[in-house]
Amino acid sequence: MDSNMNGLAMSNGCEISRDGFFESEEEELQGQAEAWKCTFAFAESLAVKCVVLLGIPDMIAREGPRATLSLDEIVAKLPTESPDAACLFRIMRFLVAKGIFRASKSAREGGAFETRYGLTPASKWLVKGRELSMAPMLLMQNDKTTLAPWHHFNECVLEGGVAFKKANGAEIWSYASDHPDFNNLFNNAMACNARIVMKAILSKYQGFHSLNSLVDVGGGTGTAVAEIVRAYPFITGINYDLPHVVATASSLSGVQHVGGDMFETVPTGDAIFMKWIMHDWNDEDCIKILKNCRKAIPDTGKVIIVDVVLDADQGDNTDKKRKKAVDPIVGTVFDLVMVAHSSGGKERTEKEWKRILLEGGFSRYNIIEIPALQSVIEAFPR
Numbered sequence: 590m591d592s593n594m595n596g597l598a599m600s601n602g603c604e605i606s607r608d609g610f611f612e613s614e615e616e617e618l619q620g621q622a623e624a625w626k627c628t629f630a631f632a633e634s635l636a637v638k639c640v641v642l643l644g645i646p647d648m649i650a651r652e653g654p655r656a657t658l659s660l661d662e663i664v665a666k667l668p669t670e671s672p673d674a675a676c677l678f679r680i681m682r683f684l685v686a687k688g689i690f691r692a693s694k695s696a697r698e699g700g701a702f703e704t705r706y707g708l709t710p711a712s713k714w715l716v717k718g719r720e721l722s723m724a725p726m727l728l729m730q731n732d733k734t735t736l737a738p739w740h741h742f743n744e745c746v747l748e749g750g751v752a753f754k755k756a757n758g759a760e761i762w763s764y765a766s767d768h769p770d771f772n773n774l775f776n777n778a779m780a781c782n783a784r785i786v787m788k789a790i791l792s793k794y795q796g797f798h799s800l801n802s803l804v805d806v807g808g809g810t811g812t813a814v815a816e817i818v819r820a821y822p823f824i825t826g827i828n829y830d831l832p833h834v835v836a837t838a839s840s841l842s843g844v845q846h847v848g849g850d851m852f853e854t855v856p857t858g859d860a861i862f863m864k865w866i867m868h869d870w871n872d873e874d875c876i877k878i879l880k881n882c883r884k885a886i887p888d889t890g891k892v893i894i895v896d897v898v899l900d901a902d903q904g905d906n907t908d909k910k911r912k913k914a915v916d917p918i919v920g921t922v923f924d925l926v927m928v929a930h931s932s933g934g935k936e937r938t939e940k941e942w943k944r945i946l947l948e949g950g951f952s953r954y955n956i957i958e959i960p961a962l963q964s965v966i967e968a969f970p971r
């Protein structure tokens with residue numbers, strides 16, 4: 590590295606400022622690379638959204654989990670007459686670099702080589718046609734309606750308020766009831782996550798054996814309770830959600846759909862199941878819901894909550910450090926998803942859970958780790 594007359598260091602022809610703001614040239618360049626990554630962090634989500642919409646993971650999966658397709662073969666499967674293959678090549682090149690697809694070279698007649706694209710563990714989760722798929726969640730989280738609230742975070746910090754409402758003119762549940770397409774997009778995303786998480790719950794949590802009836806509060810279109818009833822056919826399942834949600838639910842064996850408002854009342858049962866409900870609400874609302882759940886179960890009953898348990902805040906040693914199956918950073922990302930989409934919801938540490946459970950009428954609880962982002966929090970009135 591040479592110095593020029595202005596006291597600037599020269600590296601690869603670039604001038605590096607030497608005002609002492611950065612500790613070293615290495616730190617300065619590393620920081621710049623990180624800042625570029627932040628600047629374009631959206632590119633990966635939106636390029637993935639594009640290939641999911643085009644069904645490219647499905648095209649490859651249909652040939653087999655280890656199959657590969659060339660660009661020409663993919664383009665031939667697209668539904669328009671003259672797709673822009675060069676544009677798709679650039680998107681695929683980026684996604685190979687990001688590990689969403691793998692690329693291999695294969696020899697063609699005449700000595701030329703072609704690139705063939707295969708699935709990676711990430712894109713195997715993005716095949717829409719499989720029962721366990723994250724594609725509906727990816728499409729919902731990257732819809733214009735759900736991305737728009739993120740543009741209002743600065744206003745939320747400065748003046749408070751609900752990001753989703755600032756962006757879309759209404760809070761999420763009433764917006765969903767007035768927009769059937771968004772309602773379906775949201776409910777499908779929830780159902781896809783319910784299938785994935787129920788597999789994890791049923792593999793690790795033994796607490797359904799003693800139940801004859803179970804109410805899934807905020808159960809969406811009933812996927813979770815249907816899975817529980819399938820595994821424990823002696824349980825009568827009730828799927829309880831807002832009327833506009835249960836109106837779109839299919840009939841499910843062993844499950845009764847009931848429309849209503851959990852802030853008003855909750856149907857009775859031996860136990861209440863709530864997956865991804867509490868995180869949508871502030872502490873006071875959660876306590877109201879928990880009190881209604883308490884009224885709906887016998888003294889020997891319980892609530893089974895499926896939600897994230899965040900690691901304790903730095904400097905707080907009261908909670909145990911948990912060994913999570915999914916990188917705990919995803920829990921803090923979901924906390925921001927709550928800023929974007931809910932009206933006061935948040936992810937909680939064990940200490941925060943303990944407080945709302947106690948105030949909601951549940952004096953005892955266990956946290957059971959499952960191979961998923963969320964944990965099971967089983968809480969008892971006595």
Ligand SMILES: C[S@@+](CC[C@H](N)C(=O)[O-])C[C@H]1O[C@@H](n2cnc3c(N)ncnc32)[C@H](O)[C@@H]1O
Nearest residue numbers: 779783807808809830831834849850851864865
């Ligand atoms: C994040 S979703 C979770 C859905 C489902 N439990 C799951 O995990 O797949 C929250 C659910 O709460 C429902 N919900 C919102 N407000 C409600 C209310 N006042 N009473 C009943 N359900 C409500 C929504 O319609 C939505 O289905």
